[in-house]
Amino acid sequence: MLLINCPYCDDALPELEFAYAGEAHIARPADPSKLSDEEWRDFLFIRSNPRGLHAERWRHIHGCGRFFNALRDTVSDRFLTTYPAGQPRPDVTKLEAAE
């Protein structure tokens, strides 16, 4: 079982308290009616599904209830960092240098 650091509770807590919520940094368009069918299709369905580092959303559903973002390696399942919703994706090279 993974330990996940909730950036709001500032604590590493068991995976059981969290729910996965899909890829991060896919903002809902401000005015969907302006999007072409293809653009809207991509917003709805196209996800990156990388082998390696993945920016994704989690919710501390059985804790503070808040959504946040995480960088996780899909190969090793290792979380590099977690950060509040709305913040930009952290620079990985800086993270790795800090380790």
Added chain:
Amino acid sequence: MNDYRIKGRGRVNPNRPVRFTFDGKTFSGFEGDTVASALLANGEHLMGRGFKYHRPRGVVTAGSEEPNALIGTSRGPGRFEPNTRATMQEIYSGLTTESQNKWPSLKFDLGAINDRLYMLFSAGFYYKTFMWPKSFWDKVYEPFIRRAAGLGRSPTELDPDHYASRYLHCDVLIVGSGPAGLAAALTAARSGASVTVVDEQAEMGGTLLSEPSPMIEGQPAWDWLATTLAELAGMPNVRLMHRTTAIGYYHQNMVGLCQKLTDHLSDVPADAPRERLWRVRAGQVILAQGAIERPMVFDGNDRPGVMMAGAAQTFLHRFGVKVGNRPVILTSHDSAWHTAFDLADAGCKVAAIVDTRTDIAPALMQAAMSRQIEVLTGHTATATGGRLRVKSIRVNPVRGGTVGAARTIACDAVLMCGGWTPSLHLFSHTKGSLDWDAKAKAYLPGHKTEAVHIAGAGRGLWGIAAALEDGAKAGADALRDLGRKAGAATYAVTGDRTGTGITQKELPTDRSPGSAKAFIDFQNDVTAKDIRLAVREGMRSIEHVKRYTTNGMATDQGKLSNMNGLTIASDALGKDIPQVGLTTFRPPYTPTTFGALAGYHKGSHFEVTRKTPIDSWAAENGAAFEPVALWRRAWYFPKAGEDMHAAVNRECRATRQSLGIFDASTLGKIEVSGPDAVEFMNRMYTNPWAKLAPGKCRYGLLLGEDGFIRDDGVIGRMRDDLFHVTTTTGGAARVLNMMEDYLQTEWPELQVWLTSTTEEWATIAINGPNARKLLAPLVEGQDMSDAAFPHMSVAECTVAGFPSRLFRISFTGELGFEVNVPARHGRALWEKLMAAGKPYDICPYGTETMHVLRAEKGYIIIGQDTDGTVTPEDAGIGWAIGKAKPDFVGKRSLARPDIVAKGRKQLVGLLTENPKTVLVEGAQIVLDPKQSKPMRMIGHVTSSYWSEALGRSIAMAVVEGGFDRMGDTLHIPTADGGSQAAKVTGCVFYDPEGDRLKVE
């Protein structure tokens, strides 16, 4: 009895004899014995039959890696366990055991005919033998395979035992309590770190239990062991757990442990858990699991009495049992020589030491000579004799690659050692890399992914001194990584029995290798020949060789077989071992009971059962219940002699004719409050909310962003800034999650608060022409007249003295109200309403009647009439969309090409040609029932009931282009080959004008 027990040897308690049965026969052993050691003490080697060929099999090892001696154990009904390793099962008074895979008896097994039919069972036989003729599959092959497949027999009764689980946090977790583990524990514990040591055996000590002769720190090994365990046990920061197997190593240093608590007890305390599963989160993990001895691969190496030399040493020293009177040692490693010496010193006549090597340390040669043991170096073994027990071994000299003349040596045991394999299963679970070490001829731990240290034989080290030193160092390393200071202790060891050895492929033979039964995997009956055949037939990857031959795929996960299989496969492929690669070990390390994994989550604890505040009344009044999501709901209320059909018809009639009462408390409820509540509702739901005045309510429809219906419910506006949202019973949590998601991540600027209030309210629905007559006298604070409180109104008032949110809504088509009161008043209100309703013959009804009444009106149920691909237009509820709204969740998708395309499945009504026929929900719909199979299916029945009000059946269905098929006749094929005809209609079957809602 106990002819093979040596007085004064072993750690069993000779003052505590224990009687148990094996295949109905009573045996005796001593406290501390395993089934295997006790049977061996009685001279019994035969403990099972092979899986495929049903060849007689004896015990091979003394530990959890045992492939052959699998037995069924029982202590009464429901407490039968198959495939227990006889080497791990401790005996207790009254233990009942049986052998497996035999019929009619272990000594005479008809299945052994398979041994003569071995050509049918070669590698990949699953894919070859049973392929033709095709018609044989159903009647002959599959029944045959099913009967033959599997080991042992499954228990059939419910397991009456219970199982516990716990969490544990510690600084250092040490797996294995041999010299390396204990040295690590001492180092870590003395620093003050919290330390947990686990060992799968009944007793701690690991290798030391089989090696009493060395002196450690001036003490005999067993004295040192006792001193060390006493010191550790006396420290408050140390937890010692025996009979505890580390079954899996998971992310971030979580290790799963299975602790056996009662399987060794004669008298089990009432309510004692049988096993306990631990989830340990450790700061540092030290793996000191030792190494597993490799069998020699030669013809007849599976005959009972052929076993591992190290196992013989364990049986001798730990249990005081000699495995034979006249053993032959067959080895390529020095360790087995010491077994020979110990057995000779214990009074056995060692017939010979046969070593495949030619270059033997002079000290060993001398030690053998002094004991007058014949030594045959540079020899191979080419066969064994005997049927139920080995009687002889055939050995030949090998000179310059040529196998010389054979010689047969009489013996009653063959003790083999083909080298040692570091036990790195748990390390493998972490995806740590294993690197081939050419010198040790073993895979050793490489790159680590977790905070883990490996110590002792697991790193290819040999000898007690080396293990102690390495363990102490691992302990110090772990402390360093924890930020603690520690020095590694040193240990003075004398009499240590170090040594070296080699590993090899199957032994050379002067006979045809094709007819040799040289086993690699004893449990799945895989031979060296099978591996070579798999390579000849094109398997190149070791993963393919493994699956084609099933090598290493039995319950021992290849603990004995993987390295031999790999060595032979690499030889057949003409590649070096590291180029062929290694298959993956996966949890659990040893077979683990489902009980331990399930823990407390069984029976009523498997899943929570949510009950409403009125549930107790329903139970007391004979309700039949059904599960809905996690809730249990009253399904119907049968009176004496009524079946469900009769009860539901009566409940429907009563509600339509006078008055029905229904517990709707399970409806999801969410309060949406805040200055931006109306804006939030506008964005989430399809409907317009801005103009909905406080005191009014509206049917709300929620889509996913993909435009498909997700949920619905009536939503009341209590105040300008407060909405009382209801959801489907099963959808409440999902809807709240979705709302939170949008609010937190898409529209954080909105000032809105969401609160789950499902369980704060008890909800009672009152329906029927007399609903107002019942309620009006009980309501204070709200004029109940139709003019003052019309359909789709909501008010805060009191009902029967209880504070209430009162809705005038209907899910039946009758005049209806829903009374919400604080949950604690739910049952009291229900009882008051029941009493006040007597003059109207008030009738409690359940979910089945609710379903019928709503279907008569064509009201949809999300998840029954919709399935995640249905849009509002498809469901015929396009009117619920606020067309003027610029945006809401899912709006853009309603204009996607596929959503506006012709031919979508649409929700329609169906009236069967025969009004008595009630269609089966889920039945497929076709245009022409006479078309050939597979028929083209154009939709399916979503809801189907007998309508008491209409005196006929009704149904709803999703049908391709259904709205354009009004009046058409469609066909619903039935399981018996027939077909039912039905006419397409609208969904509102009853009171299409809606007059009944308007009762004055």
